Amino acid sequence: MADQHYLALYRKYRPRTFEDVRGREVIVRTLKNQIISGRIAHSYLFCGTRGTGKTTIAKIFAKAVNCENPQDGSPCCECPSCRAIGADASLNVVEMDAASNNGVDDIRNIIDQVAYSPTQGKYRVYIIDEVHMLSTAAFNALLKTLEEPPSYAIFILATTEPNKLPITILSRCQRYDYGRLSTETIEGRLREVSDAEELRVEDKALRYIAGAADGSMRDGLSLLDQCNAFNYGNEILTYEKTLEILGAVDTRVFSKLYNYIHEGNTADALKVLEDVLMQGREMMQFVADFLWYLRNLMLLCASESTKDSLDISADNLAQMIEDARKSELSEIMREIRIFSALVEQIRYSASRRILTEMAIIRAARGRMGGADTGAEDQLDTLRNRIRELEQRLLDDEKKIAERPSGNGWGAGSDPGQASGAGRQEAAAVGQPAQAKPAVKKQYPKAVPEDVADIVRNWTKYISQLPSGMTRVSLLGAKHSVGDHGQLVIVFSNYVTADHFIHDEGYRNRLRYFLRQCSGKDVEIEYKALDKGQKFTDNYVDLSDIVKMKIEEE
Ligand SMILES: [Zn+2]
Secondary structure, three states: OOOOOOOOHHHHOOOOOHHHOOOOHHHHHHHHHHHHHOOOOOEEEEEEOOOOOHHHHHHHHHHHHHOOOOEOOEOOOOOHHHHHHHOOOOOOEEEEEOOOOOOHHHHHHHHHHHOOOOOOOOOEEEEEEOHHHOOHHHHHHHHHHHHOOOOOEEEEEEEOOHHHOOHHHHOOOEEEEEOOOOHHHHHHHHHHHHHHOOOOEOHHHHHHHHHHOOOOHHHHHHHHHHHHHHOOOOOOEOHHHHHHHOOOOOHHHHHHHHHHHHHOOHHHHHHHHHHHHHOOOOHHHHHHHHHHHHHHHHHHHHOHHHHHHOOOOHHHHHHHHHHHHOOOHHHHHHHHHHHHHHHHHHOOOOOHHHHHHHHHHHHHHHHHOOOOOOHHHHHHHHHHHHHHHHHHHHHHHHHHHHOOOOOOOOOOOOHHHOOHHHHHHHHHHOHHHHHOOHHHHHOOOOOOHHHHHHHHOHHHHHOOOOOOHHHHHHHHOEEEEOOOOOEEEEEOOHHHHHHHHHOHHHHHHHHHHHHHHHOOOOOEEEEEOOOOOOHHHHOOOHHHHHHHHHHHO
16 A cells, blocks of 8 residues: 655655746745845745745755856756755755754754855755744854854745744844645646646546645645545546545535524434435544534624635635524524534544534524523423433443453453553552452553543644644544553554655654643654554554543543
């Protein structure tokens, strides 16, 4: 399944000249003009979300300033200098990822080199990615060099979070903001790439992928890659197929569900859920997406002028405005409360479907009150009834969790199946401990608290990421724990795991992001399942263990 030689589309089609860059006209023209006129600055700051072209343009710029035959400010890509830089083999371009090298020594290594002028070419270009992650001491060391750079040195600092940079650094740099790319720009590029690869893709499918990329060209190309890998051998990548592969649901389905709830039509609302499940969609993703739909509806209901800031296709927008016009803001907010509570509830629940059905019924019944006398009484009765049901469900789940079954993590029947730390724990306890309740002894130390904490809050954390490839794949990933207590993230296939397994920057950003969310630094390992391999056959399922711990508490 995993092809070692396969080059991801976003790498293969990374622009090599300014002419290949899409959607960055102003930045490109400004930089080209500087090259043509010879008025090149010594320090640049490129700000913007990931996958929007910062390092790509930095590299083209590095080529252009050193090119022997620049064409209208663009690199020729043929001279020895262009070729060396293109092959990452030039001493004139020094790249550093501050996410992994953020200490003062890392910066010193770079600064020490600055003293030597380039032996070939005119400029030595230093590209520092995620520069906001440098330590204070490292910033101070860098600042000294930025204050008096040698004539041949150019610094290009790239960051997703310019607000974290010291003002002293900001004031030294020419700043360029890389906003999210428009859906049209991404769609256009996806069309070019599909044509070049001779992939047959429906326009509507490309538009959906471009929208899901949420302004990141890299995510757009990765999603196209993902769809294409799953569609292998099929004639044409259709819109329906794309939704299926990405585990997504057409916005029209959300509108349908919302309208049935709005009419208090419980039966048809539940039917929508059933259809979605029949198509094999992931429940977690479905509920999270429906919540996002409600959020957009809420904004439209509060003020239709928000429509310009919502990245929704014209067709869907018209339908949503119609939905919003017949709704009360308080009603939508009530539903948001119901479904956001649901997202938390179903994360570790084995009864996802029942809980989701309950939420739909609760939302739809809430609409039936109105003119009926005693509607509030009915509602209260209903609420009590639901509370009873919920309690019974929880009790049932607890019973299931406590049952000593042989499902790999069950109560102490085979301690050898636990992770390494669990094995040690069991060995240390020894024979006489058998009389103790086994559940407690086997796991608490096997799962380091920090890892468990992150898994417990996984959905909450990951939902804060912008929508797109990363969020979708991380929400769908499974969790396990490794021999040294590291968090193991397991993806269902190699295409989804590609970024994380091969891109150190990607890994560092996730680790940093989780550190920001949880306040804890956790070592992470990335794995992908082979075709036909089952997660539970090969890994200890951390979600189960975490759930069990919650219930014990
Ligand atoms: Zn050249």
